[in-house]
Amino acid sequence: MPKLTPSSTSVISMTVIMEGYDVTLLGSFYGYPMFRQKYGEYLDEENGYQISSTWQQRFNCLAAVANIVGALMNGWATARWGHRKVLIASLFWLAAFIFVVFFAPNIEVMLVGQTLCNVPWGVFATTGPSYAAEVTPLAIRGYLTGEYPLGLAA
Numbered sequence: 001m002p003k004l005t006p007s008s009t010s011v012i013s014m015t016v017i018m019e020g021y022d023v024t025l026l027g028s029f030y031g032y033p034m035f036r037q038k039y040g041e042y043l044d045e046e047n048g049y050q051i052s053s054t055w056q057q058r059f060n061c062l063a064a065v066a067n068i069v070g071a072l073m074n075g076w077a078t079a080r081w082g083h084r085k086v087l088i089a090s091l092f093w094l095a096a097f098i099f100v101v102f103f104a105p106n107i108e109v110m111l112v113g114q115t116l117c118n119v120p121w122g123v124f125a126t127t128g129p130s131y132a133a134e135v136t137p138l139a140i141r142g143y144l145t146g147e148y149p150l151g152l153a154a
Helices: 006-013 015-029 033-039 053-081 083-102 107-135 138-153
Strands: none
Touching: 006 107, 015 053, 015 107, 053 083, 053 107, 083 107, 107 138
């Protein structure tokens, strides 16, 4: 296995940028007219199509639960298979289930896809800092683990 450098640790920690961006992305879609027309319900002439608060709550709650499941699975899986294999498997999982979200014909399928995408995002949220804390030299460990919150804010 090749020796990993601090720069590769930094790249692995950047998966949290994707997690921070994607978790908030769906909430911004609720306001788009085409999204509301495809996945919402028609209310009246004044309001048009809307995504109900019940569905918005389902998306928010299941996303949080799936993130927690991903974070918990990461602890167990990393101890068994290692950081790199778990991260690669999570990236493949995410790539597969993004298609479910992208081609969702209705809001139910969109909810399932979003929930399945949130599991690897939970893995990404916990992999970067723990990996950086384990493999980087002590002199730069604080810098590399400190970039994690910057990625969440991105």
